Amino acid sequence: MRRQLPLVVATAIACILAVPATYATLRSYEILFKPPEANPATIVWSAHIAMFWRLWIGAYVAGMLAPLAYLAARTNLARTMRVLATGVVVVATMVGVQGLLMP
Amino acid sequence: MTPLSVLMLRLLERIHGHIGWLSVAALLHPAIILRNSKRRARLAVSLATLFVAATALLGGYIYPSYRERLKQHLFIETPKVGWLFERKEHLAVGAVALALVGCIAHLSVPSVADDAVKLTLARLAQRAFAGAFGLALLVAILGVVVASYKSF
Numbered sequence: 001m002r003r004q005l006p007l008v009v010a011t012a013i014a015c016i017l018a019v020p021a022t023y024a025t026l027r028s029y030e031i032l033f034k035p036p037e038a039n040p041a042t043i044v045w046s047a048h049i050a051m052f053w054r055l056w057i058g059a060y061v062a063g064m065l066a067p068l069a070y071l072a073a074r075t076n077l078a079r080t081m082r083v084l085a086t087g088v089v090v091v092a093t094m095v096g097v098q099g100l101l102m103p
Numbered sequence: 104m105t106p107l108s109v110l111m112l113r114l115l116e117r118i119h120g121h122i123g124w125l126s127v128a129a130l131l132h133p134a135i136i137l138r139n140s141k142r143r144a145r146l147a148v149s150l151a152t153l154f155v156a157a158t159a160l161l162g163g164y165i166y167p168s169y170r171e172r173l174k175q176h177l178f179i180e181t182p183k184v185g186w187l188f189e190r191k192e193h194l195a196v197g198a199v200a201l202a203l204v205g206c207i208a209h210l211s212v213p214s215v216a217d218d219a220v221k222l223t224l225a226r227l228a229q230r231a232f233a234g235a236f237g238l239a240l241l242v243a244i245l246g247v248v249v250a251s252y253k254s255f
Contacts, residue, residue, distance in 0.1 A: 020201075
């Protein structure tokens, strides 16, 4: 179990990072490539909560990424951790840029 | 909606705001002390992440009510403030995820045998908390701007 733990940790980190990365990508795609959305001032209520929807898609992507991340960690743990450490900066930047410039 | 439930929403919103600022303060601590990669701060890391998670859960709980009762009015009266709230929710997603990543990374450092991996994991945790702090600070500032304009 102790030998498995770092692999599980790497997988968990990759999965959690995948959620905001997917979220920021989806929102950026909506802003940049989809037709303009309805003005929120004209919408009384909608059953579709876009934010929760994007989070669920992020969770789904994280689930798909999990076996790949586990395999990568099992193949080369040190390299996977280095990639994840860079991934933290990339995801923080993605969220910051999307959140501030493409709300 | 009964007056009591509106009162409850107001209360939850204020608790959400206050815990949010506490989270910002709590995240600053690990962001600073974990610059020393040998430093262990399990309690500070766990508490900071707990604060962030509690804030996020509370925010998620009152979010549907915000959409029902405030969002449209906010966008009719001051679209700029409405868009500030949208920015806040996007940035909050990142802050929560980075805090969780930082917590998992820091708490798992002792379980790793390889020194190089240990160092990478410790750096990863510090970067995650620094990022979470930056995003959470922005979220808290935007939250105050929105809440000072319109509330439940």
